[in-house]
Amino acid sequence: MAAQEREDAIVAALGLYDGELWTRAKALAVDLKSYAANGWRREFALDELPDSTPSKRRAWHRILRSRGGEPIGDRQMFNIAKLKSGAVAISTGDM
Numbered sequence: 001m002a003a004q005e006r007e008d009a010i011v012a013a014l015g016l017y018d019g020e021l022w023t024r025a026k027a028l029a030v031d032l033k034s035y036a037a038n039g040w041r042r043e044f045a046l047d048e049l050p051d052s053t054p055s056k057r058r059a060w061h062r063i064l065r066s067r068g069g070e071p072i073g074d075r076q077m078f079n080i081a082k083l084k085s086g087a088v089a090i091s092t093g094d095m
Helices: 003-014 021-037 057-066 074-085
Strands: none
Touching: 003 021, 003 057, 003 074, 021 074, 057 074
């Protein structure tokens, strides 16, 4: 999957969470890590999950598929979202 698609998957998933961007990135990172440790093992071979699957689970699956099964940290997701929105991203030393 191209970098653009990976970034789009992350931005779309962040849109499923409520709150400020940083809060959403932290919540998504926690959920993604949990899914990677549990549900991903059963579903990694599927290109997509069925439409009847909850939106967040489908988003987690899409992110992990785009990253070869590796979760991504909240800071990276925050930076991707900020860059996609045209804002200035934070560096890893800012928080």
